Amino acid sequence: MALFNSEKLCEGITMRTATKRFLLIYLTFIVVFLALRAIIVPPSFGELTDDYTYRWFRADSVREIMQLDMKFASKEMCAGCHKDKVEFLNRGAHSTLSCETCHGPSIKHVQNPGDNLPEIDTSRALCKLCHEYNPTRPEGFPQKFTDEHGYGRLCVDCHNPHSPWVFKGGVEQ
Ligand code: HEC
Ligand code: HEC
Ligand code: HEC
Numbered sequence: 679m680a681l682f683n684s685e686k687l688c689e690g691i692t693m694r695t696a697t698k699r700f701l702l703i704y705l706t707f708i709v710v711f712l713a714l715r716a717i718i719v720p721p722s723f724g725e726l727t728d729d730y731t732y733r734w735f736r737a738d739s740v741r742e743i744m745q746l747d748m749k750f751a752s753k754e755m756c757a758g759c760h761k762d763k764v765e766f767l768n769r770g771a772h773s774t775l776s777c778e779t780c781h782g783p784s785i786k787h788v789q790n791p792g793d794n795l796p797e798i799d800t801s802r803a804l805c806k807l808c809h810e811y812n813p814t815r816p817e818g819f820p821q822k823f824t825d826e827h828g829y830g831r832l833c834v835d836c837h838n839p840h841s842p843w844v845f846k847g848g849v850e851q
């Protein structure tokens with residue numbers, strides 16, 4: 679075969695030795711590649727499901743995430759015990775918010791209400807998170823320059839957080 683003949687390519691190198699060296703280097707690359715691949719690629723990567731769902735993920739990560747403790751409940755779960763509050767919230771301007779947006783992850787409270795009361799944050803900071811004037815917010819979203827609104831008092835001194843057009847003192851709009 680021409681690749682293995684003893685024709686001299688240059689001083690001291692025949693076609694045969696050149697081909698052998700080339701094949702050796704080529705094989706070394708393949709072996710190194712396979713070894714690195716075996717070390718680097720996690721065992722469950724690319725595991726096939728019938729519909730290819732997890733193909734380009736480490737399938738074990740899905741199983742690991744499923745083992746984590748849940749943190750959030752849901753508005754529907756809160757309604758189990760705080761039906762009036764949920765209905766009140768759903769009627770007002772904050773109807774799209776979830777209870778846990780303001781009260782934090784509360785599944786432990788749902789499972790064992792007495793021992794794990796959710797946070798109650800009455801700070802101006804909570805409301806400013808969404809309502810401080812910021813030109814990047816969607817047009818029409820209710821915003822305030824809060825330095826110029828509410829005389830520096832707590833927002834919840836005037837607004838009922840669960841239905842912010844309901845004002846403390848019974849003034850409804
Ligand atoms: C199994 C019944 C139950 C469920 C479900 C439940 N709660 Fe409660 N919750 C209670 C009880 C009991 C209290 C204490 C009595 C009270 O203040 O009404 C309480 C109190 C609270 C308080 C006041 C805490 C305080 O320091 O006074 C908040 C806030 C609250 N719950 C939020 C939630 C949220 C948010 C959810 C849904 C993720 C929820 N609850 C689901 C029973 C429940
Ligand atoms: C916009 C933020 C926000 C949302 C959304 C919200 N809360 Fe509250 N919640 C507050 C604040 C702030 C207080 C404290 C009010 C105060 O002290 O005047 C509070 C107080 C409470 C209390 C204590 C009793 C009371 O009325 O002061 C309960 C119980 C409660 N929330 C349950 C809920 C439930 C259930 C939901 C969902 C239906 C919910 N909250 C949604 C901000 C929120
Ligand atoms: C997670 C974001 C979020 C937080 C926190 C929040 N709000 Fe809101 N607020 C909203 C959304 C969303 C609306 C409804 C906007 C709309 O109708 O376009 C709204 C509506 C309102 C409105 C009615 C404005 C109008 O023009 O109809 C008032 C007043 C208000 N919020 C006050 C408060 C106060 C006071 C707090 C703190 C207790 C608070 N908000 C906390 C998201 C938030």
Ligand code: HEC
Binds near residue numbers: 829835
């Ligand atoms: C002294 C009582 C008072 C306090 C404190 C207060 N507000 Fe208000 N807020 C009002 C009144 C009254 C209105 C309706 C008139 C107006 O728009 O200024 C209002 C309106 C709003 C609106 C509706 C704006 C719009 O254009 O639709 C938002 C949002 C709001 N407040 C957020 C807040 C936030 C956030 C805080 C705390 C940083 C706060 N408010 C503190 C009394 C108060």
